[in-house]
Amino acid sequence: MTNLDQSPEHKFEYRIEGVGKPRRLLVVLHGYGATQHDLAALKPRVDPDGHYLLVSPRGPIETGNGGASWYDFDQSWQVYPDSFNHTLHSLDIFVNTLCEDTGLERGQAVFGGFSQGAGLAAWLSFSTKSPVPAGFWCNGTIIDVDGVSLDLTTASNCKSLILASRQDQHVPLERSRSQARRLREVGSDVTLSEHDGSHGFSQAMLGDMRQWLASFG
Numbered sequence: 114m115t116n117l118d119q120s121p122e123h124k125f126e127y128r129i130e131g132v133g134k135p136r137r138l139l140v141v142l143h144g145y146g147a148t149q150h151d152l153a154a155l156k157p158r159v160d161p162d163g164h165y166l167l168v169s170p171r172g173p174i175e176t177g178n179g180g181a182s183w184y185d186f187d188q189s190w191q192v193y194p195d196s197f198n199h200t201l202h203s204l205d206i207f208v209n210t211l212c213e214d215t216g217l218e219r220g221q222a223v224f225g226g227f228s229q230g231a232g233l234a235a236w237l238s239f240s241t242k243s244p245v246p247a248g249f250w251c252n253g254t255i256i257d258v259d260g261v262s263l264d265l266t267t268a269s270n271c272k273s274l275i276l277a278s279r280q281d282q283h284v285p286l287e288r289s290r291s292q293a294r295r296l297r298e299v300g301s302d303v304t305l306s307e308h309d310g311s312h313g314f315s316q317a318m319l320g321d322m323r324q325w326l327a328s329f330g
Contacts, residue, residue: 128153131166138222139165142230146180159323183233194259205241225250232256239267250274254284269300274325276318278310
């Protein structure tokens with residue numbers, strides 16, 4: 114494991130998967146109540162050739178069931194902006210430090226996430242002053258924060274993968290389709306992967322993700 118020199122206010126537990134000389138950084142953000150290990154365990158199925166150094170940080174807020182959350186929210190799942198922005202700022206610094214430590218370029222990286230982590234990954238990709246990654250993927254949704262939608266203007270040169278479950282009980286299919294349309298409108302090269310299933314990853318989705326990640330070379 115790479116040991117990052119993290120300041121206390123920007124410190125995350127994390128898991129790294131990768132051997133040899135990976136070409137790109139793959140940052141994955143887990144969903145609510147999960148851990149840094151959940152998405153990291155998918156690496157052999159989505160990157161069997163080892164082109165990526167996968168980094169999976171853990172959300173900073175404990176949920177009480179052994180899992181974690183990325184930010185606080187109210188009973189209707191409305192985001193608390195201060196909590197969200199603090200985590201986003203800390204993740205931005207975390208990724209920049211990781212790039213410095215590994216020598217991998219942020220502008221050549223791929224960011225993504227599942228459910229709660231998907232929205233945060235989108236903001237990490239397109240709302241900071243740091244370089245926009247080469248790729249963005251999500252299984253879930255891009256959220257509004259304090260009534261403000263994410264400005265996707267900077268996604269124009271970023272390839273995007275939207276994974277969508279047709280029977281997702283938390284993220285309606287039309288919401289995923291809407292996100293795909295929004296990204297296409299700004300010029301992003303979008304792949305929309307729709308498959309039967311509920312809130313989660315299907316085998317077909319993982320196959321599409323493997324093919325998409327391989328397209329970066």
